[in-house]
Amino acid sequence: MQVLLASPRGFCAGVNMAIDSLELALKAFGAPIYVYHEIVHNRHVVEHFQERGVVFLEELEEAPTGSTLLFSAHGVSPEVRQKAKERDLRAIDATCPLVTKVHLEAIKYAKEGRTIVLIGHEGHDEVIGTMGEAPEAILLVESPEDVDALEIAHPEHMAYLTQTTLSVDDTSRIIARLRERFPLIAGPTKSDICYATQNRQEAVAKLSADADLTLVLGSQNSSNSQRLAELSKEHGVAAYLIDGPQDLKPEWFEGVETVLVTAGASAPETVVEAVLDYLKEHYDAKIEPRLVREENVSFPLPRELRQLASS
Structure with missing residues (x-):
């Protein structure tokens, strides 16, 4: 064969950064370290950290007050950040910078008063976090058929964003349908797909x-x-x-x-x-x-960990 x-x-660089962040947090603060959702979507990685005292949560309330909490590579909504602050959690943000880019675009378009169409998979951690940035302004679509079903009051004030881990070809088809139906729709200057x-x-x-x-x-x-x-x-x-x-x-x-x-x-x-x-x-x-292609991309550690890494 x-x-x-x-x-x-x-x-990828975002996964490497998130895993390095969790390793450094374990070294600096000791177990248990709490992580909101899976650090990355991989069973082997999750089990490796569980064996070392990392606890993966679906609800912030499961983290004891004052404990160390790490946000996963997929990002979280402002509501989650506020809850962590209210519970006095030591929050470490390991969100992939390319996901953060999409969040910032969502905030920008919402401030401009646009209706935002987010192309992504319903229920995915990244999609939940992005929609949380402007829940009243964002509509989720998964296919060209979903685009056909959209009813927009002000089509001249629209924008689209995408989940970072989608099929390039499928996403291109959805974007093409959006531009066909809504010619004035705005979009990111650079593709959101990582x-x-x-x-x-x-x-x-x-x-x-x-x-x-x-x-x-x-x-x-x-x-x-x-x-x-x-x-x-x-x-x-x-x-x-x-x-x-x-x-x-x-x-x-x-x-x-x-x-x-x-x-x-x-x-x-x-x-x-x-x-x-x-x-x-x-x-x-x-x-x-x-x-097929060389990759030489790296992302810095979260601000909360940079000093620890250099000491």
Whole structure:
């Protein structure tokens, strides 16, 4: 078996920053550290920190008054920040700067009196946080059909934003429909979809043509990982989203000569290596790295942790 190992893959700069922040908080303040929602959407990462005394919360009330709380990479609403302040929590903001960009755009458009159309997945942590910046002004759409159903009182005062981890192609279709229906709609000068999401999708789009099967490392609740599997299928190549080698099924590999392996932006490289080891052991796999685009992006630690990191 030949294995095409996609690059770039795995952790993005925002995930690295969030994980480094949690590591540093554990070192500085000790367990328990509380995190609002999962630090990133990956089972292995979450379980790794749970074993070290990190507690992941869905409700702020679960964090004891005065304890240390870290906001995840997906961002939170102003309401959550205020609640943390009222409970005297030591809050550390590990929101990805690219998510913060979308929040700031939402605030700007709301102040301009625009109706904001947010393209995203209902219930996703990032979407909840963004909508919380201007709940009265934001409408959520997930498809061109949702755009067709919109009824806007003042179409001349509209703007759109997007979740950062969406399918580039799907989002482009929705934006095109928005511009068709609402020609005066404003939008961000630079795409809200993050560089890592775009790069990983580009790699799958280019490399899947040479493969019979695509394996995407990532958890089921990872939006950007889901998109990678969907993209491979759209290119006519079967794909499976897996957490690790324990999810692999022998029947997937019947008649398969070439496998593309990649990983979502929240999947650690250790799970990629575990899958490669499995394929080597069971299928005598030969690994061929395929570089599509270089990545050299890094984000600074949260302000609350920078001094600790330098000391």
